[in-house]
Amino acid sequence: MRPASVAPAEAGEPFPGARPVSATGQFRQRRAAMQATPALLFGGLVGIGFLNGISEQAGTEIARSGMALALFDTLGVSTVVWAAAVVGIVLLWRSRPRPLAAVDGIAGLFASACFLAPAPFMGWLGIAAIGAHLRLSPRSDAPARRAGTVFLALTIPVLWARILFASASNTILGLDARLIGWVVGTRSHGNTIDLANGTGVIFLEPACSSLTNLSLVILCGVLFVKGQGCRWSAGAVAAIAAAGAVTVAINVLRIALIGVMPQHYAEIHGLPGAAIATWATIAAMLAIFSYGIGIGEQARP
Numbered sequence: 001m002r003p004a005s006v007a008p009a010e011a012g013e014p015f016p017g018a019r020p021v022s023a024t025g026q027f028r029q030r031r032a033a034m035q036a037t038p039a040l041l042f043g044g045l046v047g048i049g050f051l052n053g054i055s056e057q058a059g060t061e062i063a064r065s066g067m068a069l070a071l072f073d074t075l076g077v078s079t080v081v082w083a084a085a086v087v088g089i090v091l092l093w094r095s096r097p098r099p100l101a102a103v104d105g106i107a108g109l110f111a112s113a114c115f116l117a118p119a120p121f122m123g124w125l126g127i128a129a130i131g132a133h134l135r136l137s138p139r140s141d142a143p144a145r146r147a148g149t150v151f152l153a154l155t156i157p158v159l160w161a162r163i164l165f166a167s168a169s170n171t172i173l174g175l176d177a178r179l180i181g182w183v184v185g186t187r188s189h190g191n192t193i194d195l196a197n198g199t200g201v202i203f204l205e206p207a208c209s210s211l212t213n214l215s216l217v218i219l220c221g222v223l224f225v226k227g228q229g230c231r232w233s234a235g236a237v238a239a240i241a242a243a244g245a246v247t248v249a250i251n252v253l254r255i256a257l258i259g260v261m262p263q264h265y266a267e268i269h270g271l272p273g274a275a276i277a278t279w280a281t282i283a284a285m286l287a288i289f290s291y292g293i294g295i296g297e298q299a300r301p
Contacts, residue, residue, distance in 0.1 A: 037097045038104050038144065042130050043089050045111050046151060049130075050085050052115050052123035053158060077158075080216050080223070084154040087227045088131075091147035098139065107133040124159035127151050146226040153222035157215035165211055172211050173204045179252045180204075184259035196260045208255060213247040217285060224289040239292025246284045250277055 054077050061076035074082060107129060114126030134140050134148030165172055173191035181188035184196050191204040221240035225232060254277045257268050267273055 036100050038100060038134075038140075039092045039095055039097065041100060041104065041108050042111075042134065043092050045108060045115070046085065046089060046092075046127055046130060049111060049115050049123040049126045053120055053127070055123075056120040078216055080220050081154060081158060084150055084219055084223055087223055088147045088150035088154065091143045091150060091226070092134070095144035095147070096141045101139060103133070103137065104139075121159060121162075124155045128155040128159065131155070146229070149226050150222060153219045156218055157212060161211055161215035165206060165209065169206060169209075172209055173206070176208070176210055176252070176255075177204055179248075180255050180259065183252060183256040186259065193255075193259055195262050197262070200262065202255065202259055204255070208251075210248045210251045213251055213281060214244050217244045217247050220285050221289060221293070224293045228293070230293055236293045239288050242292065243285045243288045246288065247281050250281050250284070 054075060057077060058070070058075035061070040061073060064070075065073065070076070111126035111130050114122040114129065128151070131148045131151030131154070134144050135152060136148075137144075140148065170190065174188070177188035177191050177193050180202070181193045184193060186194035186196060188194075189201075192201040193204070194201055218240060221236065221243065224230070224239075225236055230236065254268060254273060257273075258265055261268070
Protein backbone atom coordinates (compact mmCIF):
# COMPACT_ATOMS: atom_id res chain seq x y z
CA MET A 1 0.00 0.00 0.00
CA ARG A 2 1.30 3.42 -0.94
CA PRO A 3 1.80 5.71 2.07
CA ALA A 4 -0.18 8.93 2.15
CA SER A 5 1.79 11.93 1.09
CA VAL A 6 2.04 15.07 3.19
CA ALA A 7 2.26 18.44 1.55
CA PRO A 8 5.29 20.45 2.63
CA ALA A 9 4.62 23.26 5.03
CA GLU A 10 4.78 26.72 3.57
CA ALA A 11 7.02 29.33 5.10
CA GLY A 12 5.49 30.74 8.26
CA GLU A 13 2.98 27.87 8.73
CA PRO A 14 3.09 26.38 12.25
CA PHE A 15 2.27 22.91 10.98
CA PRO A 16 1.48 21.33 7.61
CA GLY A 17 -1.88 22.29 6.15
CA ALA A 18 -2.38 25.29 8.43
CA ARG A 19 -3.33 28.60 6.89
CA PRO A 20 -2.38 31.90 8.55
CA VAL A 21 -5.18 34.13 9.81
CA SER A 22 -5.09 37.71 8.65
CA ALA A 23 -4.69 40.57 11.11
CA THR A 24 -8.32 41.57 10.46
CA GLY A 25 -9.50 38.04 11.19
CA GLN A 26 -7.52 37.89 14.41
CA PHE A 27 -9.02 41.19 15.53
CA ARG A 28 -12.54 39.94 14.83
CA GLN A 29 -11.91 36.71 16.74
CA ARG A 30 -10.58 38.59 19.76
CA ARG A 31 -13.44 41.07 19.67
CA ALA A 32 -15.98 38.23 19.56
CA ALA A 33 -14.28 36.50 22.49
CA MET A 34 -14.25 39.71 24.53
CA GLN A 35 -17.78 40.80 23.63
CA ALA A 36 -19.84 41.69 26.68
CA THR A 37 -23.07 39.81 27.25
CA PRO A 38 -25.92 40.36 29.72
CA ALA A 39 -24.71 37.35 31.74
CA LEU A 40 -21.25 38.89 32.08
CA LEU A 41 -22.54 42.38 32.85
CA PHE A 42 -25.34 41.56 35.28
CA GLY A 43 -23.54 38.61 36.89
CA GLY A 44 -20.65 40.89 37.78
CA LEU A 45 -22.94 43.69 38.94
CA VAL A 46 -24.95 41.35 41.18
CA GLY A 47 -21.71 40.14 42.78
CA ILE A 48 -20.62 43.72 43.44
CA GLY A 49 -24.05 44.71 44.75
CA PHE A 50 -24.22 41.68 47.03
CA LEU A 51 -20.85 42.45 48.61
CA ASN A 52 -21.90 46.07 48.98
CA GLY A 53 -25.19 45.09 50.59
CA ILE A 54 -23.65 42.78 53.20
CA SER A 55 -20.70 45.06 53.96
CA GLU A 56 -22.25 46.75 56.99
CA GLN A 57 -23.57 43.54 58.53
CA ALA A 58 -20.32 41.71 57.82
CA GLY A 59 -18.23 44.48 59.35
CA THR A 60 -20.36 44.50 62.49
CA GLU A 61 -20.16 40.71 62.80
CA ILE A 62 -16.37 40.65 62.35
CA ALA A 63 -15.86 43.44 64.89
CA ARG A 64 -18.08 41.67 67.43
CA SER A 65 -17.06 38.02 67.00
CA GLY A 66 -13.73 38.03 65.16
CA MET A 67 -13.01 36.82 61.65
CA ALA A 68 -13.17 33.07 62.35
CA LEU A 69 -16.52 33.09 64.15
CA ALA A 70 -17.92 35.63 61.69
CA LEU A 71 -17.06 33.38 58.76
CA PHE A 72 -18.55 30.40 60.60
CA ASP A 73 -21.73 32.45 61.03
CA THR A 74 -21.66 33.35 57.29
CA LEU A 75 -20.91 37.00 58.18
CA GLY A 76 -24.27 37.40 59.85
CA VAL A 77 -26.13 36.82 56.58
CA SER A 78 -28.56 33.92 56.20
CA THR A 79 -27.33 30.96 54.21
CA VAL A 80 -30.57 31.15 52.22
CA VAL A 81 -29.57 34.63 51.01
CA TRP A 82 -26.09 33.38 50.04
CA ALA A 83 -27.66 30.45 48.21
CA ALA A 84 -30.00 32.76 46.32
CA ALA A 85 -27.10 34.86 45.05
CA VAL A 86 -25.23 31.77 43.83
CA VAL A 87 -28.29 30.16 42.21
CA GLY A 88 -29.26 33.41 40.46
CA ILE A 89 -25.79 33.92 38.99
CA VAL A 90 -25.60 30.27 37.86
CA LEU A 91 -28.98 30.56 36.14
CA LEU A 92 -27.86 33.76 34.47
CA TRP A 93 -24.70 32.12 33.12
CA ARG A 94 -26.86 29.36 31.64
CA SER A 95 -28.79 31.87 29.56
CA ARG A 96 -28.23 32.22 25.82
CA PRO A 97 -25.37 34.60 24.96
CA ARG A 98 -26.49 37.72 23.09
CA PRO A 99 -25.09 41.19 22.48
CA LEU A 100 -25.91 43.92 24.94
CA ALA A 101 -28.80 46.20 24.06
CA ALA A 102 -29.23 49.87 24.99
CA VAL A 103 -31.80 48.98 27.65
CA ASP A 104 -29.28 46.58 29.25
CA GLY A 105 -26.82 49.46 29.53
CA ILE A 106 -29.45 51.69 31.14
CA ALA A 107 -30.29 49.00 33.72
CA GLY A 108 -26.59 48.48 34.39
CA LEU A 109 -25.98 52.20 34.86
CA PHE A 110 -28.89 52.49 37.30
CA ALA A 111 -27.63 49.52 39.33
CA SER A 112 -24.09 50.96 39.32
CA ALA A 113 -25.42 54.28 40.62
CA CYS A 114 -27.14 52.42 43.46
CA PHE A 115 -23.91 50.62 44.35
CA LEU A 116 -21.99 53.91 44.47
CA ALA A 117 -24.43 55.47 46.94
CA PRO A 118 -22.96 55.76 50.48
CA ALA A 119 -25.61 53.45 51.93
CA PRO A 120 -25.23 49.65 51.86
CA PHE A 121 -28.97 49.02 51.50
CA MET A 122 -28.85 50.71 48.10
CA GLY A 123 -26.90 47.67 46.88
CA TRP A 124 -30.03 45.58 47.37
CA LEU A 125 -32.08 48.13 45.43
CA GLY A 126 -29.63 47.80 42.54
CA ILE A 127 -29.99 44.00 42.59
CA ALA A 128 -33.78 44.39 42.62
CA ALA A 129 -33.54 46.62 39.55
CA ILE A 130 -31.41 44.03 37.75
CA GLY A 131 -33.88 41.29 38.68
CA ALA A 132 -36.83 43.31 37.41
CA HIS A 133 -35.04 44.05 34.14
CA LEU A 134 -34.12 40.41 33.54
CA ARG A 135 -37.61 39.25 34.43
CA LEU A 136 -39.48 41.76 32.23
CA SER A 137 -37.11 42.20 29.28
CA PRO A 138 -38.45 40.60 26.06
CA ARG A 139 -34.85 39.75 25.15
CA SER A 140 -34.42 37.47 28.18
CA ASP A 141 -34.70 33.73 27.65
CA ALA A 142 -36.08 31.30 30.22
CA PRO A 143 -32.91 30.93 32.38
CA ALA A 144 -32.44 34.72 32.45
CA ARG A 145 -36.05 35.29 33.52
CA ARG A 146 -35.68 32.66 36.24
CA ALA A 147 -32.50 34.39 37.43
CA GLY A 148 -34.37 37.70 37.51
CA THR A 149 -37.08 36.17 39.70
CA VAL A 150 -34.44 34.80 42.10
CA PHE A 151 -32.71 38.19 42.32
CA LEU A 152 -36.02 39.90 43.07
CA ALA A 153 -36.83 37.33 45.76
CA LEU A 154 -33.34 37.72 47.23
CA THR A 155 -34.13 41.33 48.13
CA ILE A 156 -37.29 40.42 50.08
CA PRO A 157 -35.60 39.56 53.42
CA VAL A 158 -32.73 42.05 53.11
CA LEU A 159 -34.63 45.09 51.80
CA TRP A 160 -38.41 44.95 51.47
CA ALA A 161 -39.09 43.13 54.75
CA ARG A 162 -36.95 45.70 56.57
CA ILE A 163 -38.82 48.57 54.95
CA LEU A 164 -42.13 46.96 55.91
CA PHE A 165 -40.93 46.42 59.47
CA ALA A 166 -39.67 50.00 59.76
CA SER A 167 -43.07 51.31 58.72
CA ALA A 168 -45.21 48.94 60.80
CA SER A 169 -42.96 47.60 63.56
CA ASN A 170 -45.42 48.17 66.39
CA THR A 171 -48.18 46.29 64.59
CA ILE A 172 -45.91 43.38 63.60
CA LEU A 173 -44.39 42.99 67.06
CA GLY A 174 -47.84 43.32 68.60
CA LEU A 175 -49.10 40.37 66.54
CA ASP A 176 -46.13 38.29 67.65
CA ALA A 177 -46.73 39.27 71.26
CA ARG A 178 -50.39 38.23 71.08
CA LEU A 179 -49.47 34.79 69.74
CA ILE A 180 -46.81 34.30 72.40
CA GLY A 181 -49.12 35.51 75.16
CA TRP A 182 -51.80 33.09 73.98
CA VAL A 183 -49.34 30.17 74.18
CA VAL A 184 -47.96 31.24 77.57
CA GLY A 185 -51.45 31.94 78.90
CA THR A 186 -50.78 35.56 79.89
CA ARG A 187 -51.67 38.98 78.56
CA SER A 188 -49.65 41.02 76.10
CA HIS A 189 -49.23 44.79 76.08
CA GLY A 190 -47.89 46.09 72.81
CA ASN A 191 -44.62 44.25 72.31
CA THR A 192 -44.37 42.94 75.89
CA ILE A 193 -45.73 39.69 77.34
CA ASP A 194 -46.28 38.91 81.01
CA LEU A 195 -44.27 35.99 82.38
CA ALA A 196 -46.21 32.97 83.52
CA ASN A 197 -45.03 33.36 87.11
CA GLY A 198 -45.94 37.05 87.17
CA THR A 199 -42.45 38.23 88.09
CA GLY A 200 -41.82 40.33 84.99
CA VAL A 201 -42.35 40.68 81.27
CA ILE A 202 -40.75 39.64 77.98
CA PHE A 203 -39.78 42.55 75.76
CA LEU A 204 -39.84 41.65 72.05
CA GLU A 205 -37.08 43.23 70.00
CA PRO A 206 -37.12 43.51 66.18
CA ALA A 207 -34.75 40.52 65.88
CA CYS A 208 -37.40 38.38 67.63
CA SER A 209 -40.05 39.09 64.99
CA SER A 210 -41.38 36.27 62.83
CA LEU A 211 -41.36 38.58 59.78
CA THR A 212 -37.68 37.91 59.05
CA ASN A 213 -38.23 34.16 59.04
CA LEU A 214 -41.31 34.52 56.84
CA SER A 215 -39.35 36.49 54.26
CA LEU A 216 -36.68 33.77 54.22
CA VAL A 217 -39.40 31.15 53.70
CA ILE A 218 -40.63 33.01 50.62
CA LEU A 219 -37.08 33.25 49.27
CA CYS A 220 -36.44 29.56 49.92
CA GLY A 221 -39.67 28.65 48.13
CA VAL A 222 -38.69 30.70 45.09
CA LEU A 223 -35.29 28.96 45.07
CA PHE A 224 -36.95 25.55 45.05
CA VAL A 225 -39.29 26.52 42.20
CA LYS A 226 -36.93 28.49 39.97
CA GLY A 227 -33.74 26.66 40.86
CA GLN A 228 -35.27 23.33 39.82
CA GLY A 229 -37.22 24.77 36.91
CA CYS A 230 -40.62 23.76 38.31
CA ARG A 231 -43.97 25.30 37.51
CA TRP A 232 -45.73 27.61 39.91
CA SER A 233 -48.67 25.57 41.13
CA ALA A 234 -51.21 25.42 43.91
CA GLY A 235 -48.98 22.85 45.60
CA ALA A 236 -45.98 25.18 45.54
CA VAL A 237 -47.99 28.06 47.03
CA ALA A 238 -49.44 25.73 49.68
CA ALA A 239 -45.93 24.50 50.53
CA ILE A 240 -44.73 28.08 51.06
CA ALA A 241 -47.77 28.82 53.24
CA ALA A 242 -47.22 25.65 55.28
CA ALA A 243 -43.51 26.37 55.72
CA GLY A 244 -44.38 29.91 56.83
CA ALA A 245 -46.85 28.64 59.41
CA VAL A 246 -44.32 26.13 60.80
CA THR A 247 -41.60 28.80 60.93
CA VAL A 248 -43.84 31.17 62.88
CA ALA A 249 -44.83 28.36 65.24
CA ILE A 250 -41.18 27.50 65.99
CA ASN A 251 -40.34 31.14 66.70
CA VAL A 252 -43.42 31.63 68.90
CA LEU A 253 -42.84 28.43 70.86
CA ARG A 254 -39.20 29.30 71.50
CA ILE A 255 -40.07 32.70 72.96
CA ALA A 256 -43.03 31.21 74.83
CA LEU A 257 -40.63 28.84 76.59
CA ILE A 258 -38.90 31.91 78.01
CA GLY A 259 -42.23 33.08 79.36
CA VAL A 260 -42.86 29.73 81.04
CA MET A 261 -39.27 29.10 82.20
CA PRO A 262 -37.60 32.51 82.61
CA GLN A 263 -34.87 30.95 84.77
CA HIS A 264 -33.54 29.29 81.56
CA TYR A 265 -33.50 32.52 79.56
CA ALA A 266 -29.80 32.29 78.70
CA GLU A 267 -30.09 28.74 77.34
CA ILE A 268 -33.29 29.35 75.35
CA HIS A 269 -32.45 32.77 73.97
CA GLY A 270 -28.71 32.17 73.65
CA LEU A 271 -26.65 29.82 71.52
CA PRO A 272 -28.22 26.44 72.36
CA GLY A 273 -31.81 27.57 71.91
CA ALA A 274 -31.09 29.75 68.90
CA ALA A 275 -29.15 26.96 67.16
CA ILE A 276 -31.89 24.40 67.80
CA ALA A 277 -34.56 26.78 66.51
CA THR A 278 -32.51 27.63 63.41
CA TRP A 279 -31.84 24.03 62.45
CA ALA A 280 -35.42 23.01 63.21
CA THR A 281 -36.64 25.79 60.91
CA ILE A 282 -34.25 24.77 58.12
CA ALA A 283 -35.19 21.09 58.44
CA ALA A 284 -38.90 21.90 58.37
CA MET A 285 -38.55 24.12 55.28
CA LEU A 286 -36.51 21.54 53.38
CA ALA A 287 -38.93 18.75 54.25
CA ILE A 288 -42.02 20.74 53.28
CA PHE A 289 -40.57 22.11 50.05
CA SER A 290 -39.12 18.74 49.02
CA TYR A 291 -42.55 17.17 49.42
CA GLY A 292 -44.73 20.05 48.20
CA ILE A 293 -42.75 21.27 45.18
CA GLY A 294 -42.32 18.68 42.44
CA ILE A 295 -38.86 18.24 40.95
CA GLY A 296 -39.93 16.68 37.67
CA GLU A 297 -42.43 19.28 36.54
CA GLN A 298 -41.88 21.09 33.27
CA ALA A 299 -40.18 24.46 33.72
CA ARG A 300 -42.10 27.64 33.18
CA PRO A 301 -40.16 30.92 33.15
